[in-house]
Amino acid sequence: MTKSAKLTIGEKVIDLPIHSPTLGPDVVDIRSSTRSRCFTYD
Numbered sequence: 001m002t003k004s005a006k007l008t009i010g011e012k013v014i015d016l017p018i019h020s021p022t023l024g025p026d027v028v029d030i031r032s033s034t035r036s037r038c039f040t041y042d
Helices: 031-036
Strands: 003-009 012-019
Touching: 012 031
Parallel strands: none
Antiparallel strands: 003 012
């Protein structure tokens, strides 16, 4: 089963895949957030 997260910005909902590495915590893949014309900051 593929895990995913939903990011809601105003009226926009973006599905983001979650990947499970062999070691460490799960990670959220934010590459698809560019389709919504949003920038990320970390």
